[in-house]
Amino acid sequence: MKKSLFDKVWEKHVVVAEATSNPATLYIDLHLIHEVTSPQAFTVLRERGLTVKRPDRTLATIDHSTPTIFDADGDPIYVNAQAEKQVNLLIANAHAHGIATHGWDSEHRGIVHVMGPELGATRPGMTIVCGDSHTSTHGAFGALAFGIGTTQVGHVLATQCILMRKPKSMLIHVQGELADDVSAKDIILAIIAKIGVGGGTGHVLEYKGECFDAMSMDERMTVCNMSIEAGARAGMIAPDQTTFDYLKGREYTPKNQAFTKACATWSALKSDPDCHYDKTVVLQAADIRPMVTYGTHPGMAMPIDTLIPEPKDETEGEALSYMNVKAGTEITGNKVDVVFIGSCTNSRLIDLRSAAKYLKNKHVAKHVRAIIVAGSEPVKKQAEAEGLHDIFLTAGAEWREPGCSMCIGMNGDIGQPGELIVSTSNRNFAGRQGPNVRTILASPATAAASAVTGVVTDPRSLNLGSSS
Amino acid sequence: MSFDPISTITSKTLVLPAENIDTDQIIPARFLTVTDREGLGKLAFNDWRYEKDGSETAHFLNTDKAKACQILIAGHNFGCGSSREHAPWALHDYGFRAVISSEIADIFHANSLKNGFLPIVIEKSAHQWLLDHPDEEVKIDLEKQEVVLPKNGGTYSFTIDQFSKHCLLNGMDEMDYLADQSDEISTYEANNEH
Numbered sequence: 001m002k003k004s005l006f007d008k009v010w011e012k013h014v015v016v017a018e019a020t021s022n023p024a025t026l027y028i029d030l031h032l033i034h035e036v037t038s039p040q041a042f043t044v045l046r047e048r049g050l051t052v053k054r055p056d057r058t059l060a061t062i063d064h065s066t067p068t069i070f071d072a073d074g075d076p077i078y079v080n081a082q083a084e085k086q087v088n089l090l091i092a093n094a095h096a097h098g099i100a101t102h103g104w105d106s107e108h109r110g111i112v113h114v115m116g117p118e119l120g121a122t123r124p125g126m127t128i129v130c131g132d133s134h135t136s137t138h139g140a141f142g143a144l145a146f147g148i149g150t151t152q153v154g155h156v157l158a159t160q161c162i163l164m165r166k167p168k169s170m171l172i173h174v175q176g177e178l179a180d181d182v183s184a185k186d187i188i189l190a191i192i193a194k195i196g197v198g199g200g201t202g203h204v205l206e207y208k209g210e211c212f213d214a215m216s217m218d219e220r221m222t223v224c225n226m227s228i229e230a231g232a233r234a235g236m237i238a239p240d241q242t243t244f245d246y247l248k249g250r251e252y253t254p255k256n257q258a259f260t261k262a263c264a265t266w267s268a269l270k271s272d273p274d275c276h277y278d279k280t281v282v283l284q285a286a287d288i289r290p291m292v293t294y295g296t297h298p299g300m301a302m303p304i305d306t307l308i309p310e311p312k313d314e315t316e317g318e319a320l321s322y323m324n325v326k327a328g329t330e331i332t333g334n335k336v337d338v339v340f341i342g343s344c345t346n347s348r349l350i351d352l353r354s355a356a357k358y359l360k361n362k363h364v365a366k367h368v369r370a371i372i373v374a375g376s377e378p379v380k381k382q383a384e385a386e387g388l389h390d391i392f393l394t395a396g397a398e399w400r401e402p403g404c405s406m407c408i409g410m411n412g413d414i415g416q417p418g419e420l421i422v423s424t425s426n427r428n429f430a431g432r433q434g435p436n437v438r439t440i441l442a443s444p445a446t447a448a449a450s451a452v453t454g455v456v457t458d459p460r461s462l463n464l465g466s467s468s
Numbered sequence: 469m470s471f472d473p474i475s476t477i478t479s480k481t482l483v484l485p486a487e488n489i490d491t492d493q494i495i496p497a498r499f500l501t502v503t504d505r506e507g508l509g510k511l512a513f514n515d516w517r518y519e520k521d522g523s524e525t526a527h528f529l530n531t532d533k534a535k536a537c538q539i540l541i542a543g544h545n546f547g548c549g550s551s552r553e554h555a556p557w558a559l560h561d562y563g564f565r566a567v568i569s570s571e572i573a574d575i576f577h578a579n580s581l582k583n584g585f586l587p588i589v590i591e592k593s594a595h596q597w598l599l600d601h602p603d604e605e606v607k608i609d610l611e612k613q614e615v616v617l618p619k620n621g622g623t624y625s626f627t628i629d630q631f632s633k634h635c636l637l638n639g640m641d642e643m644d645y646l647a648d649q650s651d652e653i654s655t656y657e658a659n660n661e662h
Contacts, residue, residue, distance in 0.1 A: 015649065022631045025652065025653070037553070040505045082502070086501045131553075133551040148578075149551055152578070152582070158643065165629060167574075197545060198488070201573060299488075314486075315485075408497045410498060429492040
């Protein structure tokens with residue numbers, strides 16, 4: 001029987017097969033944990049006298065509640081005592097159970113979905129979970145990776161398994177070549193706009209097409225990251241030489257002959273020709289242009305050079321009203337208050353390089369606050385080695401310490417009521433970046449271009465050439 | 469995490485017709501720094517229910533009548549967004565025992581089933597009836613997998629994973645079930661170069 005990439009990874013991890021009366025018991029190769037969704041799971045472990053079954057398959061970091069600014073002594077400035085307590089509790093829990101922990105003292109600390117791949121902990125064919133919906137990011141490596149709730153975090157800590165019925169499969173086939181100046185973020189926003197914010201519910205997505213083949217791992221992670229915004233728990237891209245080259249030499253990646261052997265195994269992780277998918281969606285790459293959102297969920301996205309569409313129902317009408325935009329008008333030209341470049345979607349080197357191209361020898365518009373947050377310590381270090389931080393600082397942008405920051409605003413990095421934020425993050429839900437804050441999701445190029453002009457701006461209008 | 473078993477729920481409904489109600493609406497992220505799970509009901513739909521100064525808005529969710537409703541009727545694709553289990557914790561603590569929609573997001577759906585909070589996806593016509601008839605007494609029979617609408621609205625069946633149904637009917641925790649598979653898990657590990 002012909003199998004998809006998803007079928008192959010799923011089947012390899014079934015401990016107990018599913019039946020009418022029970023879901024499958026699925027083995028988890030890597031469990032990533034952070035401070036927000038793990039404390040209650042550790043409490044359950046303590047209450048029931050359970051231990052962590054495989055601390056060696058568990059990796060901890062702090063990212064959501066962590067400040068991105070430090071005081072004069074170099075200590076993080078927490079938004080409140082509760083946030084500090086939560087961060088300290090993660091570190092205490094992880095240490096108590098012998099889990100490798102990337103806290104403040106680690107040179108690898110970062111957003112969990114940036115750090116895992118950087119360490120080589122994320123590898124093809126693995127099952128990866130985290131109490132975080134953007135775990136779908138790791139599917140860029142041909143892993144089956146998805147977010148779970150805190151109860152299941154407890155299950156994985158205690159048994160290294162979860163109970164789950166096999167989801168359906170959906171192929172997202174983007175045919176043909178992309179136009180210049182179209183980024184990975186634009187592609188995934190175009191996909192979500194097409195299938196809808198619930199279009200992937202119950203499915204695992206597989207992305208196929210020349211544009212994905214041509215992408216770097218940073219870009220593939222941007223695509224898979226937002227699978228959840230289409231309702232799909234997971235999104236996958238088959239591993240190839242780009243994947244192997246990225247992984248070579250990283251801390252957890254097998255070394256020498258073991259690496260050669262692993263690459264041979266990983267090479268087989270691709271869908272068989274003509275395998276079955278429960279659903280197939282086809283997009284033409286040439287139709288995709290720089291995208292922005294105009295409403296209050298990521299499916300309300302449109303090419304930046306088109307007019308805001310008429311609301312199709314009352315909910316969409318309310319969304320336009322929340323955003324204070326009108327159907328039939330241009331989104332470009334709307335005054336921007338804040339630009340945020342960061343998050344597990346767009347905080348990697350390629351994203352910062354793209355932003356730097358638009359900020360080099362320019363200045364952020366006077367009325368705009370631009371905040372740039374690298375995804376991890378290694379990204380920050382490399383960006384500084386390349387002088388990107390100088391470009392940002394000279395342009396008048398803030399260059400902050402790594403973390404989730406303004407994507408979720410748990411650490412106090414939020415906008416003020418009514419402000420319009422052009423953000424490279426993944427969710428434009430009402431209030432996500434602060435009560436009554438309005439969010440436009442966009443690529444790093446669009447965000448940086450908008451920071452310079454002070455209004456929502458099509459990066460192509462600045463005539464800087466290809467953004468890649 | 470233990471919860472009370474569910475068999476039938478008979479209650480007036482509270483209708484939130486908006487589509488795509490996300491987990492940031494159900495409980496905003498800035499409240500997720502909590503390290504326990506109790507008492508989150510007061511934060512359910514926080515930004516709809518409270519002004520910036522903490523005073524209550526005129527939203528229906530703040531009324532005693534709303535707080536007595538155990539069944540939430542929500543627009544299509546309820547619970548989309550993050551994996552925060554704080555969302556079903558908050559709804560359960562508010563007083564809801566079930567949500568009925570035409571579609572419910574995957575992770576929210578899975579989290580709900582593990583907390584004695586019944587997520588029901590029902591056919592569109594019944595969903596529309598429920599959206600159009602707020603404040604009616606509706607009966608959910610989990611054993612029979614039926615939603616009974618009043619006023620000749622009809623009886624509609626719903627599907628539910630049989631394992632989850634068993635857990636809900638018995639207040640059973642999946643952890644014990646998984647722990648009982650420790651031999652199978654060890655065998656798997658031994659056979660798979662783990």
